Amino acid sequence: MDNYETEEQQVEAIKKWLAENYKMVLFLTIIGLGSIVGVQQWKQAQTVKAQTASLEFDNILQVVKENKDESINQQVETMLNEYPDYPYAALSAMLEAKQLIEAGKLAEAEEKFQWVITNGKAQNLQHISRVRLATLMSAQGKNEQALKVLNVDQGSFRASYLEVKGDILVALKRVNEARSAYDQALEAYAAIGANAQILRVKRNDLGNS
Numbered sequence: 001m002d003n004y005e006t007e008e009q010q011v012e013a014i015k016k017w018l019a020e021n022y023k024m025v026l027f028l029t030i031i032g033l034g035s036i037v038g039v040q041q042w043k044q045a046q047t048v049k050a051q052t053a054s055l056e057f058d059n060i061l062q063v064v065k066e067n068k069d070e071s072i073n074q075q076v077e078t079m080l081n082e083y084p085d086y087p088y089a090a091l092s093a094m095l096e097a098k099q100l101i102e103a104g105k106l107a108e109a110e111e112k113f114q115w116v117i118t119n120g121k122a123q124n125l126q127h128i129s130r131v132r133l134a135t136l137m138s139a140q141g142k143n144e145q146a147l148k149v150l151n152v153d154q155g156s157f158r159a160s161y162l163e164v165k166g167d168i169l170v171a172l173k174r175v176n177e178a179r180s181a182y183d184q185a186l187e188a189y190a191a192i193g194a195n196a197q198i199l200r201v202k203r204n205d206l207g208n209s
Contacts, residue, residue, distance in 0.1 A: 050086060053079070057088035064095055072096055080115060090120035094129060106140060127157040131164050138168045159188035163199050170206070179206050 060075050072095065079092040097112035113136070116129035130149055137146040146168050154161040162185035169178035182203040189196040 053083040053086045053088045056083070057092060060092050060095060064099070072099060076112075080119075084119055085121055087120075087122045087125065090116045090122060090125040090129070093120075094125065094132075097129075097132070101136065106136060110136060123155065124157075127155060127160070131157065131160050134164050134168065138164075138171055143168050143172050156192075159185050159192065159194065159196075162188060163196075166199075166202070170202075175206055179203070179208075182206070 056075065056079055060072050060079070063070055063072050063075075072092075076092045076096045079089045083089050093112040093115050097109040100106070100109035100112065110133060113129040113133035117126050117133065120126045120129065130152065134146040134149040137143075137149065147165065150161050150165050150168075162181050166178045166181035166185060169175075169181055182199060185199055186196055186203065189199065
């Protein structure tokens with residue numbers, strides 16, 4: 001439209017273009033508005049879903065806090081199936097794993113930790129579950145499998161991984177390797193300013209090589 005000499009000619013050209021293309025303009029406008037409304041509805045639905053997941057988790061916490069002799073399995077299953085992308089799901093699985101361990105249902109507890117490791121969205125919860133799974137497996141004598149569970153990128157949980165690795169190596173009577181793992185764990189704890197008194201006791205019990 002830069003080729004038109006006057007404003008009047010430009011206005012007339014615009015009117016003519018709109019008359020010829022109004023259907024396309026109307027269609028694009030509707031699509032554009034639909035997209036805006038769609039995004040808003042999606043955001044609202046996500047907010048409602050997050051709030052519902054939070055309430056479900058509160059209910060699970062209440063049962064656990066009151067020490068009711070009541071399984072939270074059904075509530076947790078609902079969380080895992082309907083809200084798997086929220087941290088509440090992973091936390092719920094970990095709470096049930098604790099309950100299952102106390103009930104002596106170790107295989108089922110392993111499954112819950114494994115769910116968090118495989119499906120959890122929060123890396124810190126994945127790390128905690130991996131460490132707890134390895135500890136649980138070692139307690140059942142599955143030490144070699146437990147070591148494999150720990151053989152991953154440890155991130156900021158390096159100290160915890162190394163301490164549990166040392167525990168497993170002690171169970172396997174691989175004392176020299178256990179000393180090394182404990183020493184590295186002590187260094188890692190010191191780097192983050194964490195208290196490691198129990199670890200120091202375990203390390204001292206192994207003496208020097």
